[in-house]
Amino acid sequence: MLKILCGLAASCLLATAAVQAEPIPADVAAKAKLLRDQALQDSIAYELVESLTMEVGPRPAGSAGDKAAVEWAVQMMAGLGFANVRTEEVDVPHWVRGDLAADIVAPYPQSLHATSLGGSPGTSVDGIEAEIVRVTSLDELRALDKEKLSGRIAYIDHRMEPSRSGAGYSAASRIRRCGHYIAAERGALATLIRSAGTSHHRFAHTGSLLNRGIPATIPGIALANADADLLTYQVLQGQPVNVRLKSTAHFLPREKSANVIGEVPGRGELANEIVLLAAHLDSWDLGTGAIDDGAGVAIVTAVAKMILDSGTAPRRTIRLVLFANEEFDLDGAEQYAKNHRAAITNHIIGLGADTGAGRVWSLRSRVAESSLDLVDAMHELLEPLGVERGDNRASGAPDLGPMRKASMPVLSLSHDASKYFHFHHTADDTLDKIDRDDLNQGVAAYVAITYVAANIDADFGRLTPDTRAKRSCSAEDDTWKSFPD
Ligand SMILES: [Zn+2]
Known part of the structure; x- marks a missing residue:
């Protein structure tokens, strides 16, 4: 939008030349708002987490439940109409409680x-x-x-x-x-x-x-x-x-699991660029993995489905990845980063959901400084949902860690975690802990910013690769920051 603040024609020209284009074009912002508001009334996210927890249930790495979850995800993604639905094999431990x-x-x-x-x-x-x-x-x-x-x-x-x-x-x-x-x-x-x-x-x-x-x-x-x-x-x-x-408790021989991937293909010259949506498919064995991470699976899948059904293909490809074995040691995330190392710069942004189904209260980021205006503009779309603008020091979801360390910027929506750790990793992690309205408020926040990321010319820059060895158990590493400043 041009700001006409000048009287004389010459200075008016200077002022208009200095004003930059809005970070989000008006038509993209309008569509993002529409999807945001639609998500508040939608039921797909709840239906997905209900199906995963009731029909598959516990799915720790290497177990029969893990294999059933991979099968469930493949069928689900194909059934919802995603393109390029596939699995990528991941070698996982198989531990028995x-x-x-x-x-x-x-x-x-x-x-x-x-x-x-x-x-x-x-x-x-x-x-x-x-x-x-x-x-x-x-x-x-x-x-x-x-x-x-x-x-x-x-x-x-x-x-x-x-x-x-x-x-x-x-x-x-x-x-x-x-x-x-x-x-x-x-x-x-x-x-x-x-x-x-x-x-x-x-x-x-x-x-x-x-x-x-x-x-x-x-x-x-x-x-x-x-x-x-x-x-x-x-x-x-x-x-x-x-x-x-x-x-x-004991280990059995290692097993094969898989990352499950589906896409909403982009169109035009940005189609080979990827907006990565992440959650993890595995869970602990004690509960049914509703809040960790059935809710995340439901949120990111609902987001991709809403954009798929929105009438026009996004400009960038939206890639949905449900990762294997986050819980033990991020095996699926490490494998994905290895498999897609050559395409790291095509991954323009990552957004993951892995802190339950509480209401989203903050948008954090880790993007290039030059892209902060864009994230601030994205945040404006979330203000009606009660979302604050957080800092630019986000780590992103754990499954995005290996890609983030290799330079992929991340956005991160903070869910209200005041109750999350009452149930997390316990027998009490079950569907009844999820409130439909809170879950939908989350979907609304994720879908608005995902839509924008997939449909604008601008990107989020790149991060400086983090080449440090993994954090050890030494006293010096007690104060480790997940990403150096
Ligand atoms: Zn988790």
Whole structure:
């Protein structure tokens, strides 16, 4: 839009020449608004997550459920009319939770509600019975000498606090992934952690033990928050506390899984450029994977379907990827980045959904500085949904990490996570935790910005590749930023 602020003809010309074109053409903005408003009334996202959770259910990597989920996704994408529906093979671990018994045997015997963490080895048939050594942080654990921990069970008692941003999960999940390596180096027989979750129900939160794919050598077990309170109480009484653990967790041979891909083809000269939409198809085994990540699968698929049905093909190709095995160690995401390395610069932006079905409250980004005006203009389309403009330091969804590190810019919509970590990775991750209106508000936000990204001339620049080695469990890497500034 030209701003006529001048009186004399000569200065008027100068002023109009200096004014830049609007970052989003009016017709594209109008269509994005239309799709946004339509999404609020739509039912496809809910139907998708309902079908995935009710007909497939739990789908941990390598399991029969995982294979059923791949089949479900292929059929679903073909049925919805996406183009180029295909799978790309991913090699995945196959871990089995087995049975677990965790009991305090002294001083005040009680059974504990607990669960094995993903990738944990089991115990011998007789189990492990040993004294508890309680710490509250990885630093405290690192400071223990071998004499103190050898032959005992390390108990890491760090409580995750709920918040809208879910900020506490980073530290809590790092304790889950790193505590057992540090404890094993000091001779511990097993690790117990307070769950990386904010719930008050009596379910323990599972999650992966693996960091950089390095196998765990001692059992790692999570306690429900209430049971961690119980154990902490007994430890703080000052007498030795002994716990017995028996677990049949184990690995089976590795299996084949797949990333499932479908497209809304672009048209014209930008058709070979890709707007990448991501969610992960796998889930943990305890619940039915409704919020993690059935909701994400539903949101990004609904977005692609709405644009497919909108009447005109987008200018850029919208590629929907449902990734394999996010939960253990991002196998599907790593494989995708490997397979598509040569086409990295065609991936002009990535947008993923992997924090549940809560209402979207912020648009964050990690794009070139020169593209910030464009993201600000996209944000204006989301203001009626109550979405704030966040910073330009987003990591994006975990599955986008390998592509982002290789220079792909990302957009990230933050879902309200105040309740997400009550249910995340527990038996309580089921469909009834999803509110249809909140889910649709998310679809509305995603579809508006996806439509714009796929239909404008401008792009989002490129990021400087992040060539650092993966984060280790060293103290120096405790403060690691997912992307250097
Ligand atoms: Zn997830």
